[in-house]
Amino acid sequence: xxxxxxxxxxxxxxxxxxxxxTKEVTGGYVSDLLSDVIANIKEGSVWITLQTHQxxxxxxxxKELSGIILVNNRTPDAxxxxxxxxxxxxxxxxxxxxxxxxxxxxxLGLRCx
Amino acid sequence: xxxxxxxxxxxxxxxxGKDFANAGVASCELKxxxxxxxxxxxxxxxxxxxxxxxxxxxxxxTPAGMMRYKITPDYIKIVVEDVGPGIENIDLAMTEGYxxxxxxxxxxxxxxGMGLPNIKRxxxxxNILSIPGIGTxxxxxxxxKKE
Numbered sequence: 001x002x003x004x005x006x007x008x009x010x011x012x013x014x015x016x017x018x019x020x021x022t023k024e025v026t027g028g029y030v031s032d033l034l035s036d037v038i039a040n041i042k043e044g045s046v047w048i049t050l051q052t053h054q055x056x057x058x059x060x061x062x063k064e065l066s067g068i069i070l071v072n073n074r075t076p077d078a079x080x081x082x083x084x085x086x087x088x089x090x091x092x093x094x095x096x097x098x099x100x101x102x103x104x105x106x107x108l109g110l111r112c113x
Numbered sequence: 114x115x116x117x118x119x120x121x122x123x124x125x126x127x128x129x130g131k132d133f134a135n136a137g138v139a140s141c142e143l144k145x146x147x148x149x150x151x152x153x154x155x156x157x158x159x160x161x162x163x164x165x166x167x168x169x170x171x172x173x174x175t176p177a178g179m180m181r182y183k184i185t186p187d188y189i190k191i192v193v194e195d196v197g198p199g200i201e202n203i204d205l206a207m208t209e210g211y212x213x214x215x216x217x218x219x220x221x222x223x224x225x226g227m228g229l230p231n232i233k234r235x236x237x238x239x240n241i242l243s244i245p246g247i248g249t250x251x252x253x254x255x256x257x258k259k260e
Binding site for chain 1: 133134136137138140141144158161162165166169221222223225227228231234
């Protein structure tokens with residue numbers, strides 16, 4: 001499934017790296033603890049979180065994630081937007097909670113692996 | 114700094130404490146060097162995770178530190194040295210979930226007590242030398258060639 005399909009299905013607002021929505025999404029993971037994400041997320045996954053600071057971009061880059069979904073209408077910091085555009089990491093925002101986003105992605109067929 | 118097609122490389126990154134704007138830069142740079150050298154992707158991933166966790170520990174807990182690396186066809190060695198408060202009890206620090214991080218740090222999603230265990234899990238060798246009040250040195254080795 002391409003990231004663009006997630007954007008369309010869940011009405012996500014694309015904040016950065018719109019040229020990278022062709023990335024393939026191979027799974028999903030929900031966590032707000034960075035070390036937990038680093039330890040457990042699989043590359044190509046989309047990461048659902050409420051963290052908005054710039055270090056989420058480093059985590060996404062290191063783990064080769066397809067994108068980051070910010071929940072509850074969280075606004076990414078200005079530095080986060082700049083870094084994500086630079087690294088080609090799409091940041092997508094939703095008004096839904098992490099629980100709802102995870103449920104919808106699961107219904108679309110995404111799994112942890 | 115080094116010839117991209119080289120089979121070995123060495124270098125150093127300086128890390129400034131509390132500088133969250135540049136946190137992760139050293140690890141991302143190291144990852145990119147390893148990729149350019151054609152190191153196996155699984156090994157690149159393990160080395161990047163270990164480097165990132167070690168780098169974040171310097172940023173979160175210490176005023177400053179440095180990360181030295183050496184890449185050879187046989188192994189990757191990463192040495193992270195800081196002038197921080199040191200670790201009082203290394204066994205306790207290696208326990209998943211144990212953390213001395215402040216609430217501010219935790220609210221950013223850091224300091225969940227998984228950093229050192231993550232490093233251990235992704236490396237073939239981890240040596241920690243720490244003197245409270247002086248600093249900590251982490252020596253990490255990841256084998257490239259199977260012994």
